[in-house]
Amino acid sequence: MITVGLDFGTHQTKVCVERKERAELEYSFIKFPDSRGQSQYTLPSIISIQPDGKLRYGYLPDNDNGKIIRYFKQATFNGTQSPALTHEDAMLYSIWYLAYILFDLEEKYGQDFTIQMGAPTDTGHLHQAQEMAVRILSSAYGLVEELFEGNKQEFLDQPIDVLRHVTEIRPYSKHDKDSFGILVFPEAYACLNPLISQGKVSNGMSVMFDIGGGTTDISFFTIENNMPQVYDFFSINKGLNFLTESNPEDNTHRDSIAADRDLKEYRISEYQSHVNNRFNDLYQRIVKNFKHNTKFNVESVKSVLRNRPLIFCGGGSTFGRLRRPYAGFSEIHLISDREWNTVSMNDMDDIREKKLCPILSTAYGLSISRANDKIKMTPFGALFAHMRDYEPDTTHPMSKAYKGRSTFGQDIGGVEYADYDAYK
Numbered sequence: 001m002i003t004v005g006l007d008f009g010t011h012q013t014k015v016c017v018e019r020k021e022r023a024e025l026e027y028s029f030i031k032f033p034d035s036r037g038q039s040q041y042t043l044p045s046i047i048s049i050q051p052d053g054k055l056r057y058g059y060l061p062d063n064d065n066g067k068i069i070r071y072f073k074q075a076t077f078n079g080t081q082s083p084a085l086t087h088e089d090a091m092l093y094s095i096w097y098l099a100y101i102l103f104d105l106e107e108k109y110g111q112d113f114t115i116q117m118g119a120p121t122d123t124g125h126l127h128q129a130q131e132m133a134v135r136i137l138s139s140a141y142g143l144v145e146e147l148f149e150g151n152k153q154e155f156l157d158q159p160i161d162v163l164r165h166v167t168e169i170r171p172y173s174k175h176d177k178d179s180f181g182i183l184v185f186p187e188a189y190a191c192l193n194p195l196i197s198q199g200k201v202s203n204g205m206s207v208m209f210d211i212g213g214g215t216t217d218i219s220f221f222t223i224e225n226n227m228p229q230v231y232d233f234f235s236i237n238k239g240l241n242f243l244t245e246s247n248p249e250d251n252t253h254r255d256s257i258a259a260d261r262d263l264k265e266y267r268i269s270e271y272q273s274h275v276n277n278r279f280n281d282l283y284q285r286i287v288k289n290f291k292h293n294t295k296f297n298v299e300s301v302k303s304v305l306r307n308r309p310l311i312f313c314g315g316g317s318t319f320g321r322l323r324r325p326y327a328g329f330s331e332i333h334l335i336s337d338r339e340w341n342t343v344s345m346n347d348m349d350d351i352r353e354k355k356l357c358p359i360l361s362t363a364y365g366l367s368i369s370r371a372n373d374k375i376k377m378t379p380f381g382a383l384f385a386h387m388r389d390y391e392p393d394t395t396h397p398m399s400k401a402y403k404g405r406s407t408f409g410q411d412i413g414g415v416e417y418a419d420y421d422a423y424k
Helices: 072-078 087-109 123-147 152-156 160-166 174-179 187-197 240-244 265-293 298-305 348-353 357-367 407-412 417-423
Strands: 002-007 012-021 024-029 046-049 055-057 067-070 114-119 182-186 204-211 216-224 227-236 309-313 331-334
Touching: 002 087, 002 187, 002 357, 012 087, 012 357, 024 357, 046 087, 055 087, 072 087, 072 123, 087 123, 087 152, 087 160, 114 123, 114 187, 114 357, 123 174, 123 182, 123 227, 182 187, 187 204, 187 216, 187 227, 187 357, 204 298, 216 265, 227 265, 240 265, 265 298, 309 357, 348 357
Parallel strands: 002 114, 114 182, 204 309, 309 331
Antiparallel strands: 002 012, 012 024, 046 055, 046 067, 204 216, 216 227
16 A cells, blocks of 8 residues: 655655555655756756746756746645736646656556645635645646546647646546545644654644745644644745745746745744744633633743744754744754654655755655544644643642742642643
């Protein structure tokens, strides 16, 4: 059984494959040849329209003189339009780009695989994002399997006008979703999978912070019984495109790699201010929920939030200037091989040496087999519900009411040791 984790990115796309051989699971990343013949773990999300109308995908040669199209993934899911890129055009480019990848997957594995794809989303738009992902991916399957019958070269030989004419943008269909074996997960949610499966995140409240090319996806979660309980996830429509002030019509930029020098300081300040506002909203909701559900001093939960993990992943997370505390979440972690099951991962030494774990982690998480994509978020109101009937212990040495109390007891509001791990 083969499961493909497809992290279709605004800047670059990553593909991880899970293979099950008997009881053993093995993971590997699809490598793409660049313009110099070297194998890379990422494929730039770029299409070049050549003077003869044919399309090139991903890595472009230095002498490429085509019109470069980028950011079509972001426009597809956000529904944005511009004079240079309508929403329909963005969907078409996304379909053709995904078809380009599907040809290689089917050449390598036949049709004996399922795809688990990521989508940028927040809780209010999850259903729409899942449907959009199914539409473009099933439309790409239609080109690969039905129209071109697995002939990649024939597909590449078609000029854009012909592709426009023959490409069907399919409506959402549960039949297509099931027949092609497509599951769709929020990208930030998928990035949790490697950490949780290895038990690398401590119990309690944590945040996953995924800085991508077009968006920043944030998940607020706890770990309970080695399983994630996701209470909130939201997407901010700002990522590396915004931070680098990228110009989609810049034909001199032939890849999707951003460097630290490309980050604009005034954009970083605006970005961090916007993110901080969202985190403050989350912080206030946590405190309000704690006050509503418990009889403990509210300062106890505020103290705990000053030391909770903030776990960074995505291409933007590799820039130290973008990793900082927000709203009390101050224990900063950058995804590394320590959070992965490296025993079952091929090419781990190479990935570790190139420090690619933060960039590849979502694709890895997407490849981990799941029975369905029905994301069950835990209601926010249930965050402290298990503490509703607890009474503060005024006799315990950690209690504020105890005359010989310690500083630590003051910080956490008189909660017993047995209760502390349960609510932090």
